[in-house]
Amino acid sequence: MARVEAIQYGDRKVYSVSSFNHGVAEWLQRLPTVWVEGEVTELRRNPRWQSVFFTLKEPNDGACLGVTIGRARFDALRLDLTDGERVHVFGRPELFEARGDFRLRALSLERFGLGDHLAALERLKKKLAAEGLFERKRPLPFLPRRIGLVTGNDAAAKQDLVATITARFPPARILVAETYVQGPLAANSMIEALREVSSAPEVDVIVLSRGGGSFEDLLPFSDERLVRAISACDVPVVSAVGHEQDTPLCDLVADARASTPTAAARLVVPDARALLEQLDRTRAGLARGAQAVLERRRGRLLQAHERLRRAPALAVERKRARLEHAAGRLRALSPRATLERGYAIVRAREEIVRSATAVVSGDALEVQVADGRFGARVE
Amino acid sequence: MSAEPTFEDAQRELEQIVERLERGEAGLDEAIGLWERGEELYTLCVGKLDAAQGKIEELARRVDAAKP
Numbered sequence: 001m002a003r004v005e006a007i008q009y010g011d012r013k014v015y016s017v018s019s020f021n022h023g024v025a026e027w028l029q030r031l032p033t034v035w036v037e038g039e040v041t042e043l044r045r046n047p048r049w050q051s052v053f054f055t056l057k058e059p060n061d062g063a064c065l066g067v068t069i070g071r072a073r074f075d076a077l078r079l080d081l082t083d084g085e086r087v088h089v090f091g092r093p094e095l096f097e098a099r100g101d102f103r104l105r106a107l108s109l110e111r112f113g114l115g116d117h118l119a120a121l122e123r124l125k126k127k128l129a130a131e132g133l134f135e136r137k138r139p140l141p142f143l144p145r146r147i148g149l150v151t152g153n154d155a156a157a158k159q160d161l162v163a164t165i166t167a168r169f170p171p172a173r174i175l176v177a178e179t180y181v182q183g184p185l186a187a188n189s190m191i192e193a194l195r196e197v198s199s200a201p202e203v204d205v206i207v208l209s210r211g212g213g214s215f216e217d218l219l220p221f222s223d224e225r226l227v228r229a230i231s232a233c234d235v236p237v238v239s240a241v242g243h244e245q246d247t248p249l250c251d252l253v254a255d256a257r258a259s260t261p262t263a264a265a266r267l268v269v270p271d272a273r274a275l276l277e278q279l280d281r282t283r284a285g286l287a288r289g290a291q292a293v294l295e296r297r298r299g300r301l302l303q304a305h306e307r308l309r310r311a312p313a314l315a316v317e318r319k320r321a322r323l324e325h326a327a328g329r330l331r332a333l334s335p336r337a338t339l340e341r342g343y344a345i346v347r348a349r350e351e352i353v354r355s356a357t358a359v360v361s362g363d364a365l366e367v368q369v370a371d372g373r374f375g376a377r378v379e
Numbered sequence: 380m381s382a383e384p385t386f387e388d389a390q391r392e393l394e395q396i397v398e399r400l401e402r403g404e405a406g407l408d409e410a411i412g413l414w415e416r417g418e419e420l421y422t423l424c425v426g427k428l429d430a431a432q433g434k435i436e437e438l439a440r441r442v443d444a445a446k447p
Contacts, residue, residue, distance in 0.1 A: 309442075312435045319386070320428050326393050327421045333400040334414035335407070345411065352408060368411075 018097065025095040028102075033092045036104060037112070038065065039184065040085050045071065054081075056089060056104070059187075060224060067091070069106035077109055084184015086112035114215065118246075121222055125249060128227060134252040138236040140267055144204035146173045147268055148197030148235065150190060151209040152181035161209050161240070161261040169269035175200055181210040186220035191229040198235045205268050206235050208250060209261070212242035221248035230254055240264035339370040348378075384420075386427040393420040 004023040006013040015023065038056035041064075045052045052074040056065045067089055081087065091106040112120075128134065147165065151158045158176060165172050177193035180186040190208070197203055208230070210221065220226065221241050227249045230237050239254035240261065251257045258264035331337065335345065345368040346353040353359060363378040384392065396417045399405055405413055 309439065313432065316428055316432050316435065319390070320425075323390060323393070323421065323424045323428065326390070326397050327417075329397045329401065330393070330414065330417040330421070333397070333410075334417070335411055336414065 017100070021095060021097040021100050025097050028093045028095055031093050033090065033107065036065065036089045036091070038087065038089070040081050040087055041083050043081060043083055045074070047071075056087070059086075066101065066103035067106050068094075068096075068103050069109060073107075074109070079109060079111055081109075081111070082184065086117075088112060088116070117216070117219060121246070121249070124222070124224055124227075125252070128224070128249065128253070133227065133231045136231070136255075138255045140236050140238065140256055141204045143270060144172075144268060145202040146175055146200070146204065148200065148203040148206035149174050149176045149209060150179060150193045150197060150206060151176065152211070153178040154211075157209060157211045160211075161207065161264060164261045164265040165269055168265045169272045171272075172269050173202075175203055180220075182213065182217050182220065187223035187226045190220065190226055194226075194229055194233060194237075198233050203235055205238065206233065207238045207240050207258075207264050207268060208254065209240040209264065210242065215246055218243055218246075218248050221250040223249075226250060227253045238264055238267050336370060339368070344369045346376075383423070386424055389420045389423050389427075393417055393424065396420070 004015070004019050004026070006015050006019070008014075036056060039059050041055045041057045043052070043054040050071055051068045052071050054067050056067050057063070069091075088110045089104060089106045090108040090110075091104045093102065094105040095102055149158070149161060151161065158178070162174055162176070165174060175197055177197045179189040179193040181190065194206065194208070197206055208221075210218070218241060221239075230239075230250055230253045236255040237253075239248075239251045239257045240259075240263070241248055241250060241257075242259065243251075256267050258267055335343075339345070347366040347368070348359050348363050351358075353365070359365070359378045361378050365376040365378060367374055367376050396413045400410060400413055400417075
């Protein structure tokens, strides 16, 4: 091991590379042993090597930390780790003096457990809720021009949703983006697919779909990056992730959620048959309404015509009644009634004879009775 | 009477005559004259009404005949 010795050049103290590295390495050893959390990437294990190497990556900002762990120790843990898995690493910082490489020397390694996931999820949920990410709910289009479907690459889940949507609305156009929906690569893959369908022309709504799964299976649907991608998506997103208890965060951030493919279909497309029936009913109502208006008009016209037909006769009848009334009164008052009882009016020289002394023998008289007049002569 | 009065004029005159007779102001000679005039007016009005009715019935027959 090199010693930390400086060479003097006048009043300048200069270290050799190995001295410098050794000095830093020694100083680093004073740091405490800690737990570090991150995702495993670039795992390199070779039976001929003494150590196993991997890079621990921070999912949110991509910060990296090299990790080395003794191969025997690593194998004894029987973790069977793959890239993308989240782990807790217990170790201390170390400088590989020969290369000046800084890394974490791992003493132990634990896969991120269920309890850890739950706690982390709860924290993330609180944080995102505080940011207001779960509050915005955009209305879904009544009739989307195209539907973006982000789904697993297993045929069953995809077919299920496509079949349900087209059964409900046969002319529906669906753009399918298949992605990983499980495992360490799922979140990134889904974000990529989401971006792809949301930027495709005419896509008015996106369904993010996955059949049921265990809590661990559904973890990618609670990935912070995916949740933020959904929130930032220009197109409304429906979360159609089958789950039993723990709601994945994508359900909370999505504009709508559906627990089954049928429910998802109901959200994104209208029922074509019901729509047509309603249209038919409306059209029938329209025809009935027009017919009713027509009939009311016709009825009024007929009524007016009927009155027109009757009016003149009615007017004549009224006039006749009024005339007969006047005539009746005339006759009641006139002397005719008296004449009809047998009296007569006698006139001599155009004057009514009121006294016997008014005439002398031989005078011409005019006698008026009820139905006419006749002449007479005084004897 | 030179020109024949219209139905309305005749009717009005008839009613005036009736009113006058009803008030009992007319002497016997006048009453008889009024009565005779009234009867004349009545005959005139009835004639006019009968003519009008005939015309209406004729028209109604023609309209009915024109119907399909």
